[in-house]
Amino acid sequence: MRALCWEGVDKLAVERVPDPRLRNEQDVIVRLIAGTTCGSDLHLIGGHIPAMRAGDVIGHEFLGEVVETGPQVRRHAVGDRVVVCSFVGCGRCWYCANDLWSLCDNTNTNPGLGQAIFGHDTGGVFGYSHIMGGLRGSHADYVRVPFADYGAFSVPEGIDDVSALFASDAVPTGWMGAHLGGVRPGDVVAVWGCGAVGQMAARAAMLLGADRVVCVDSVPERLAMTELHIGCETLDYTATDIEAELRERTGGRGPDVCIEAVGMEADGDGALRRYDRAKQRLRLETDRPAAVRQAVRACRKGGMVFVLGVFGGLADKFPLGALMNKGLTLRGAQQHGQRYIPMLLDRIAAGELKTSHLATHALPLDEAPQGYAMFKYKTDGCVRVVFRPGG
């Protein structure tokens, strides 16, 4: 079959690879209908996430049709149209049982690597570093889905493919940021990043009752898209003093909840931007945390900062003093999608959550390397590229 493979830093290629096989009794094989780029892919493509191997198949946000089921699969049958959570959960360890699915104890096939880097291993994720499970990715004609009864969700008839596709990762990730960030009616919420996850976090905050939601970015097309489709306020960090703007818009308090949806390659501005870039290039820090720093400083006293963006290791110049002295709560997580996806599909079907506008570009799988270049450099107003292996 065809698959998009990582071939080295900033090198991708569509190659012929062996078809996936059922390896466990709770697996299914899914034929890809659609998959999409994700900002977290850019970190591993750019060599910022260790333990990648040339020839690794990438991609983790996808929708497809079940074509084969293992003997212990109970909830799915051949022909089901399913959206699959990017993180794999066994459904029965303590973490899955407590709705912390991305922390599953039984789905990372390389637990020692994760424990060496993070102190504990995470759950497995499709198409990412071998630290996070080493499972093949979804930018391919077919993909194997372990523990499918828990991670694959049948898509209701009324939802089109592209709208459902984002329920695999961007929508539950954004929802989780607002939900676990503790957004309550009357809150003011600030979101850093107007990509797909940031937009979904903003929409989730509105649906959870936030009084006011402000999104921060610098890309004009993304700011305009967020205002148009999400209906919240936006700020361009290259055009204004973000902390001053947020103070002014919140009566001097600062936002109650600050959600960071940018990750380890945040840009920021000024001298600190150059400092971060130089240190990351020299591998003296792995992460550029410009947006997290600003969120911590901007957040009201006693507020919550939720880190949704992906970070890989160590960040420099973190304002720990502000965190402690302001009494902030800092929380982060990879997505616990199994907890949210059925509810989110219902909301998409009801029209409460709109996702199709995120798919600004569509390409066949054979042109996926060009799609990722467009996505990385945000050319032509690109927010997400959708690949359709079937054409």
Added chain:
Amino acid sequence: MSRVRRARSALLGAAAVVVSAGIRRWRRRPSRIAPVTDAPGGGRWLTVTVNRPPTDVWAEALPEPLGRYGDRLEIRIRPAPGDRGTELAARTKDQPSRLATSLPGRLAGRDPRQGVRRALREAKSLLEAREVLLPDAPPTAHPSLGGRIVGLLTRRSREEGVL
């Protein structure tokens, strides 16, 4: 250039594992007040918490990955606090040699604790999820220099870590 970068990335991963192992070794250095769990003979207990009650963890026999060791292991089972299931611990009765527990010994798979870690993890997976998740095969589309180094680490990954 990309080959150099790949090799560098892989070496960084290897360095992380080595440094982590070094830190753990340093933290395990002999203490004047040795904790009871560091009793000589079998070394430190290796432990997992299983999200099942103690009666399920050892119903009539230990799960097969541990059961195959017979009486070569000491086993300890006790309820986890709160609602967290059962703590399942094991340690070898024989003290491994210094050569076996050295980094080369561990890379060669000679440290008997490696097998115990794998057995504990597999027993936990079988008890909780009824199967041990296998990686995709082949793990990657083609071999490469950096990939071989990562492959060496992933082959040992189920047997290493912080248990």
